[in-house]
Amino acid sequence: MQKKIRIQKLMIMVLSIVISVLLVGLLTGRNDKVPVVVVATNEIDPNIPLEKQGEHLKMESILKEDYERFGNTLVTDVNELMGAKLLYHLPAGSPIPRAALTKTKTSGEFASETAKYHTVFKLVDAVSSLPPGLQAGDFIDINLTINPEFTGDDESIISGPLLRNVRIQGVDQGTVYLLVSQKEFTELSLARDIGTFILQLPGQKDVNTCDVEMANIQQERNDEISKINEDQTLDEEQRNTQLAEMNAIYDFRLKTLQCFDEGDKPETITSDELINKVLGNQSNNEDGFSSDETFDVNDFMTEDETLNEESDQNEEE
Incomplete structure (x- = not known):
């Protein structure tokens, strides 16, 4: 009997030791932390190298398990930021x-990765001429306004498109770098x-002509x-309400229509x-006309609906 008690006590001691070891290991693992680089303020600028923005960065420690959730892909050393931008x-x-x-490439690295007969053209202070949020990979159009002394008519200025869909290679503070062919580089130079460059950020959405x-x-x-008029479950008031709501929807669609005409x-x-x-x-405005095209939902009313409206108006009178 005493032998059995001693064995039970020994087993309890061994089990206690095992549990203690496991608990210590678990707590130690939870307390393991990894230092990471963190953005300290909202003033950091993606167009400026990070090593020049040290005041907007700081080091913090996060739990190892949290670090692993990011796939071990967080920056843990400020030296990793050298020559890099966001x-x-x-x-x-x-x-x-x-x-x-993104790492800033040296001239040699850039040349080795750029297609033959292509290079970069530098537009100084171009960012202010374009919408905010401009970044590498965007495309812009370049128009040119030619100075009068080069047009052959000292009293006439000419402006028009020069290059379209030019890819932005990079943005550095106010300067935009364009990826162009060497022929385009000569033209831009x-x-x-x-003359003077006029820069545009062209729409890329594929839409139909306005007529279509x-x-x-x-x-x-x-x-x-037709669906509303054929719905036999609707009384006259419900039908008129649905027609009015539908007209409001299509009126809004017409006012916000995205399309293009040849003149665009x-x-x-x-x-x-x-x-x-x-x-x-x-002259047109003085005569009571506007040069801007407007859309009227009544232009899209069917003949039957127009007659119904006229009939309703006559009954009200």
């Missing part, structure tokens, strides 16, 4: 993932001497009218042509 803005308190960094878009909306609207495409224009256009618009 690809996008990070808010204060965020650790810096290595995937968010000469253009800079004879408006025809599609008209067809959709007519289909909706870039073209070369002279100062004389622009002056004549402005004077022509002024």
Whole structure:
């Protein structure tokens, strides 16, 4: 009996030791921390090398298990930031993932990775001429306004498209670097001497012409009218309510329509042509007309619906 008690006590002691070892190991693992680089303020600029923005960075320690959740991809040493910029803005308190960094290439590295007969053109102070948030990989259009002394007419200025869909290689503070062919580089170099660049961020969304878009909306609207008129579960008041709500929806769609006309495409224009256009618009406005095209939902009403509205108005009178 006493032998059995001694064995039980021994087993309890061994089990206690095992549990203690496991508990200590677990607590030690939870307390393991990894130092990481963290964004300290919201003032950090993605266009400036990070080694020049030390006041906006700090070191913090996070639990090892949290570090592992990021796939061990967080920056843990400030030396990793040398020559690097952020690809996008990070808010204060965020650790810096290595995937968010872009390294500035040396001239030799850039040349070895650039296609033959291509190079970079530098546009100084170009960022202020473009929408905010500009970054590498975006595309811009370049127009040129030619100084009068180069047009052959000292009283006429010419402005028009020069290059379209030029890829931005990088943005450094106010300067934009464009990836261009060597032929385009020569054209841009000469253009800079004879005129002024006008930069645009062109729309990239693929849309139909306005005629096609408006025809599609008209067809959709007519289909909706037919469904409402054919719904036998609706009384007259419900039908009129649904028709009014539908008209409001399609009126909004017309006002926010995204489309293009042939006249929207870039073209070369002279100062004389622009002056004549402005004077022509002024004349139209004085006559009570507007040069801007407007959409009226009534233009899309069916003949039956127009007759119904006229009948309702006559009954009210």
